[in-house]
Amino acid sequence: MRNEMTLSFVAIEENEALARMALTCFITPLDPTLEEISEFKTIVSEAVTNSIIHGYNCDGESLVTIHAQIDGQKVSMTVEDHGEGIFDIEQAMEPMFTTKPLMERSGMGFTIMESFSDHLSVESTPGNGTIVRFEKMFSPVTEASRMR
Amino acid sequence: MADIIQIDDIVVVTLAGELDNLEANKIRSTISSSIFTGTVKAVIWNLSKLGFMDSAGIGLILGRMRDLAPYKGETFILNPSPTMEKIFSFSGLASNIRHGSVDSVLGEIGGVLHEK
Numbered sequence: 023m024r025n026e027m028t029l030s031f032v033a034i035e036e037n038e039a040l041a042r043m044a045l046t047c048f049i050t051p052l053d054p055t056l057e058e059i060s061e062f063k064t065i066v067s068e069a070v071t072n073s074i075i076h077g078y079n080c081d082g083e084s085l086v087t088i089h090a091q092i093d094g095q096k097v098s099m100t101v102e103d104h105g106e107g108i109f110d111i112e113q114a115m116e117p118m119f120t121t122k123p124l125m126e127r128s129g130m131g132f133t134i135m136e137s138f139s140d141h142l143s144v145e146s147t148p149g150n151g152t153i154v155r156f157e158k159m160f161s162p163v164t165e166a167s168r169m170r
Numbered sequence: 171m172a173d174i175i176q177i178d179d180i181v182v183v184t185l186a187g188e189l190d191n192l193e194a195n196k197i198r199s200t201i202s203s204s205i206f207t208g209t210v211k212a213v214i215w216n217l218s219k220l221g222f223m224d225s226a227g228i229g230l231i232l233g234r235m236r237d238l239a240p241y242k243g244e245t246f247i248l249n250p251s252p253t254m255e256k257i258f259s260f261s262g263l264a265s266n267i268r269h270g271s272v273d274s275v276l277g278e279i280g281g282v283l284h285e286k
Contacts, residue, residue: 035192042188042222060222060253067224071191117260126198126229133260134225138253 023051025092030085033078033103041070041088048090049097053163061138062097062158068131069101069154076121077105077152095160104151111144172197174204179211180279182272188222194230201230205237212244212279216272223254228261246275 029044031037045066046059054062066088073086090099108114114121115136120129136142139156146152171193173184181204187193205213213234217223235245247258247266258267268275 035190035195038190038192039188042190057252060251063222064224064253064257067190067222071224071226075191126194126226126233128225128228128232128261130225130228130257130261134257137256137260 023092023094025051026090028087028089030087032082033074033080033084033086033105034082035071035074035080037086038067038070038074041086042066045088045090045099049092049160052092052095052097052160054160058158058160065135065138065156065158066099066101068135069099069156072131072154073101073103073105073152075125075127077103077107079106095162096157097160098155098157100153100155102151102153107148107150107152108144108146109148111146115144172201174201176204176207176210177276179209180214180276181205181210181212182214182216184216184219185223186219186221189220189227189230190222190224191226194226198230198233201234202237205234205243209241210238210243211241212246213238214246214248214272214275214279216248217251217254218249220251220254223250223257225257227254228257228263231263232261244279246279248272248275 027048031040042063046063074080078084087102113119115132117133118129120127139158141157143155171186175182183201245266246268248268250258258264
């Protein structure tokens with residue numbers, strides 16, 4: 023199947039759950055396994071949290087935009103903000119690196135996004151914002167599971 | 171949602187619903203204060219009823235491990251889902267994971283503390 027969606031919301035922490043829910047509904051027609059759903063939800067949550075907390079410092083005004091697309095069994099998604107940006111992407115992607123240790127951010131966001139997706143790339147300009155792109159392949163629905 | 175009970179020197183935190191950044195911020199201080207009440211020897215995080223967790227859960231648990239450090243307290247992560255188990259493994263917490271009942275972990279802690 024083919025489908026496409028865009029969702030924008032202001033940078034408040036409550037909208038992390040909104041993004042997870044909306045995107046989970048969006049991929050439901052692919053008949054994902056429980057583990058595929060939960061990995062996908064985690065990727066969405068990490069990317070959106072980064073934009074809300076790091077990009078915009080939870081300012082409650084600026085917009086985070088998610089664009090997602092389904093092509094067959096592949097889901098492609100971008101999470102975009104026009105916030106602070108990342109000064110050193112390589113360092114930001116290191117496990118356990120965080121600029122907000124006092125907020126108990128674990129620094130595991132990018133490691134998780136990388137591990138749970140099939141392709142991840144990050145584009146960022148300090149002062150101009152960040153775009154995280156990822157792709158995830160979902161297993162095709164087998165005839166056996168269709169019969170159930 | 172966090173349900174916290176104390177059995178002797180052991181704090182059992184049962185989490186339900188979705189543990190993200192918002193939820194972690196809501197429950198952090200309650201869990202911390204239960205650790206600071208005395209000499210807590212172990213914290214068991216029972217995740218059997220937890221539907222979702224992202225890296226905020228890692229931050230929450232690592233933070234409480236720091237709270238416990240002065241008491242040399244142990245941390246056990248009970249019954250995480252397969253996805254959560256992967257997240258804990260990425261974060262170096264695989265050896266803290268247990269599967270089974272709260273009682274089975276209490277039994278193990280009894281043994282561990284006895285050996286000290």
